[in-house]
Amino acid sequence: MFAQFVLALREAGVPASITEYLTLLGAMRAGVADYSVEDFYYLSRAALVKDERHLDRFDRVFGQVFRGLEAAAEGGDGGIAPRDLPEEWLRRMAEKHLTPEERAQVEARGGFDKLMETLRQRLAEQQGRHQGGSKWIGTAGTSPFGAYGYNPEGVRIGQDKSRHRRAVKVWDKREFRDLDDGVELGTRNIKLALRRLRRFAREGAATELDMAGTIRATAHNAGSLDLKMVPERHNAVKVLLFFDVGGSMDDHVRASEELFSAARSEFKHLAFFYFHNCPYERVWRQNQRRRDAMIPTEEVIRTYGPDYRAIFVGDATMSPYEIATPGGSVEHWNDEPGATWMARLLGQWRRSAWLNPAPRDEWGFTQSVGMVRQLMEDRMYPLTPGGLDEMIRELSR
Amino acid sequence: MSGFKSTERYIASRDLEVAVNAAVALQRPLLVKGEPGTGKTVLAHEVAAALGHPLLEWHVKSTTKAQQGLYEYDAVSRLRDSQLGDPKVADIANYIVRGKLWDAFEADRPQVVLIDEIDKADIEFPNDLLLELDRMQFFVYETRQTITAKHRPVVIITSNNEKELPDAFLRRCFFHYIRFPDRPTMERIVDAHYPGLQRDLAREALTVFFQVRDVPGLKKKPATSELLDWLKLLMIEDLPAEALRSQDAKLVIPPLHGALLKNEQDVHLFERLAFLNRRGG
Ligand SMILES: Nc1ncnc2c1ncn2[C@@H]1O[C@H](COP(=O)(O)OP(=O)(O)OP(=O)(O)O)[C@@H](O)[C@H]1O
Ligand SMILES: [Mg+2]
Numbered sequence: 001m002f003a004q005f006v007l008a009l010r011e012a013g014v015p016a017s018i019t020e021y022l023t024l025l026g027a028m029r030a031g032v033a034d035y036s037v038e039d040f041y042y043l044s045r046a047a048l049v050k051d052e053r054h055l056d057r058f059d060r061v062f063g064q065v066f067r068g069l070e071a072a073a074e075g076g077d078g079g080i081a082p083r084d085l086p087e088e089w090l091r092r093m094a095e096k097h098l099t100p101e102e103r104a105q106v107e108a109r110g111g112f113d114k115l116m117e118t119l120r121q122r123l124a125e126q127q128g129r130h131q132g133g134s135k136w137i138g139t140a141g142t143s144p145f146g147a148y149g150y151n152p153e154g155v156r157i158g159q160d161k162s163r164h165r166r167a168v169k170v171w172d173k174r175e176f177r178d179l180d181d182g183v184e185l186g187t188r189n190i191k192l193a194l195r196r197l198r199r200f201a202r203e204g205a206a207t208e209l210d211m212a213g214t215i216r217a218t219a220h221n222a223g224s225l226d227l228k229m230v231p232e233r234h235n236a237v238k239v240l241l242f243f244d245v246g247g248s249m250d251d252h253v254r255a256s257e258e259l260f261s262a263a264r265s266e267f268k269h270l271a272f273f274y275f276h277n278c279p280y281e282r283v284w285r286q287n288q289r290r291r292d293a294m295i296p297t298e299e300v301i302r303t304y305g306p307d308y309r310a311i312f313v314g315d316a317t318m319s320p321y322e323i324a325t326p327g328g329s330v331e332h333w334n335d336e337p338g339a340t341w342m343a344r345l346l347g348q349w350r351r352s353a354w355l356n357p358a359p360r361d362e363w364g365f366t367q368s369v370g371m372v373r374q375l376m377e378d379r380m381y382p383l384t385p386g387g388l389d390e391m392i393r394e395l396s397r
Numbered sequence: 398m399s400g401f402k403s404t405e406r407y408i409a410s411r412d413l414e415v416a417v418n419a420a421v422a423l424q425r426p427l428l429v430k431g432e433p434g435t436g437k438t439v440l441a442h443e444v445a446a447a448l449g450h451p452l453l454e455w456h457v458k459s460t461t462k463a464q465q466g467l468y469e470y471d472a473v474s475r476l477r478d479s480q481l482g483d484p485k486v487a488d489i490a491n492y493i494v495r496g497k498l499w500d501a502f503e504a505d506r507p508q509v510v511l512i513d514e515i516d517k518a519d520i521e522f523p524n525d526l527l528l529e530l531d532r533m534q535f536f537v538y539e540t541r542q543t544i545t546a547k548h549r550p551v552v553i554i555t556s557n558n559e560k561e562l563p564d565a566f567l568r569r570c571f572f573h574y575i576r577f578p579d580r581p582t583m584e585r586i587v588d589a590h591y592p593g594l595q596r597d598l599a600r601e602a603l604t605v606f607f608q609v610r611d612v613p614g615l616k617k618k619p620a621t622s623e624l625l626d627w628l629k630l631l632m633i634e635d636l637p638a639e640a641l642r643s644q645d646a647k648l649v650i651p652p653l654h655g656a657l658l659k660n661e662q663d664v665h666l667f668e669r670l671a672f673l674n675r676r677g678g
Contacts, residue, residue, distance in 0.1 A: 020568055050570065052430060227474060
């Protein structure tokens with residue numbers, strides 16, 4: 001019966017694994033949970049959830065499953081004893097829901113976990129591409145999942161012809177919404193991207209032998225070797241971030257904010273600012289409280305020296321007036337056009353770049369993107385690990 | 398089951414007790430997260446005290462490498478000694494500097510090891526410790542020794558969430574997220590630290606404290622540690638409870654607010670809000 005619970009958790013997107021399930025069983029055996037439901041709840045939570053963002057999902061599943069468990073215990077049917085190994089239930093489940101051919105396919109792809117993982121990625125990617133999402137993951141012939149169907153209620157594993165079989169739900173509807181935010185995709189990407197940023201922050205980090213210093217000191221010592229090291233030049237890079245907030249950009253802003261926040265400790269200096277569509281004479285310090293935390297752009301320019309790198313994050317999608325003409329801003333009356341302000345910012349921070357969350361091949365369709373790109377002298381990069389790489393290469397020059 | 402329990406000094410919720418005891422029973426690391434100042438570091442001290450084990454603290458910085466917890470080979474000293482003709486130089490073992498985990502592994506009785514703020518280190522740090530924490534052993538290449546734990550230590554790891562930790566690492570840990578204490582719990586914590594504190598001063602102070610925490614947009618919300626510092630100041634200054642009471646339940650700048658608001662911007666924000674309130678009222 002615990003197995004069902006773990007399965008339910010995974011279905012709800014809490015990435016509990018067999019290792020953790022076994023740990024939980026071990027702790028039960030060791031008597032940690034004291035045979036009270038409350039302790040069992042705490043114990044299983046400590047064993048199965050590793051991220052506070054998943055705690056709420058856990059609670060929901062726990063509630064559901066426990067109601068079911070009690071019912072099952074009374075009926076005496078279908079309850080699985082704790083000693084049953086999870087491999088067992090995985091296998092059983094596979095038997096129940098897959099044809100032999102499908103099982104072979106699953107094995108060939110690295111097993112059930114791998115399949116779920118890949119499916120999830122596919123989904124996230126597809127969600128990213130078309131808002132609203134199409135109904136099927138890939139089509140036969142172009143995708144290894146041609147044979148597997150997906151519908152908004154969950155993921156169904158099985159050939160089209162076996163549609164009558166019960167669907168194995170991976171997410172219930174709510175979790176699916178989470179996924180739609182790109183949460184999974186975000187975190188996955190962010191790990192990759194973070195590594196790149198870190199490398200960026202740590203330019204020239206390693207301890208090095210100071211050749212000249214060593215020779216000087218050794219000579220001074222009458223030939224006795226005296227090694228000199230150059231101290232780690234840690235976290236030398238200073239960065240200013242300007243995020244476009246408002247409307248369509250919010251999700252991406254959150255993702256990239258998260259990304260840079262995660263890397264925060266790596267940078268010697270990292271400051272965040274917010275703008276809407278295009279920077280004008282003022283920016284915000286805080287995303288949420290725009291009215292309170294406004295700050296003149298002039299002041300930002302005065303405060304942060306030219307040794308900073310400026311990174312703008314935005315889709316650069318707006319009416320051309322918002323860039324080119326006074327009063328073009330959608331939010332307030334701007335005396336000077338956005339382009340003038342961009343030029344000022346770029347004059348102060350020669351090393352700068354623009355990260356665009358929209359895919360590169362869509363940039364050409366929007367006039368304003370072209371205008372911003374021109375202002376940026378082409379230093380616009382897609383907000384992907386690869387794009388970050390390009391940006392870092394540019395900013396490190 | 399005995400083991401770790403809430404004490405007079407340290408208020409632990411039942412879920413924290415269970416998490417600690419599970420980690421102890423199964424000899425797996427316990428990862429503790431939570432807002433700064435919610436007692437993550439102190440927890441390790443309390444666990445050590447409760448189990449009667451010594452505590453070894455390993456505070457992680459952005460430059461800390463996993464290897465430093467095992468041992469370091471001090472090649473530079475050796476080179477220098479060789480230049481000076483020191484006989485020590487013949488034995489490489491003289492230049493192996495033990496780390497905290499080595500100390501813990503070799504100790505004659507079980508230890509509690511605190512790996513504090515693991516998220517400060519490079520992203521590879523946790524990965525580099527996977528095997529060592531799993532098997533509680535490691536190999537010293539220079540001397541060809543295998544160091545194996547005589548007693549598996551209780552490992553407590555804290556994180557402030559600056560970085561995501563790798564999945565493989567997480568799978569091996571128990572996890573506990575310290576939720577910010579609610580008011581009754583906070584009252585108990587305050588009581589644990591200042592048993593003699595006047596009732597009404599404590600009450601007013603907690604009201605102000607939770608009010609301050611509710612101000613939106615604060616960069617650094619005051620946490621338990623700030624509250625405790627502030628209370629201490631209030632006691633030293635011998636302020637009466639009335640000094641904290643605002644007539645109309647409106648936000649005012651609390652006396653000695655420097656202990657609560659550490660961030661200059663937060664102080665500004667607060668002053669502005671308090672000013673608006675006064676004017677508005
Ligand atoms: N539950 C508690 N019972 C008693 N004292 C507590 C409790 N929680 C926090 N404190 C007190 O709050 C202070 C801060 O605790 P501690 O330094 O362990 O926090 P932390 O979570 O490690 O913070 P940081 O993330 O900043 O390192 C300590 O003085 C500690 O005694
Ligand atoms: Mg701490």
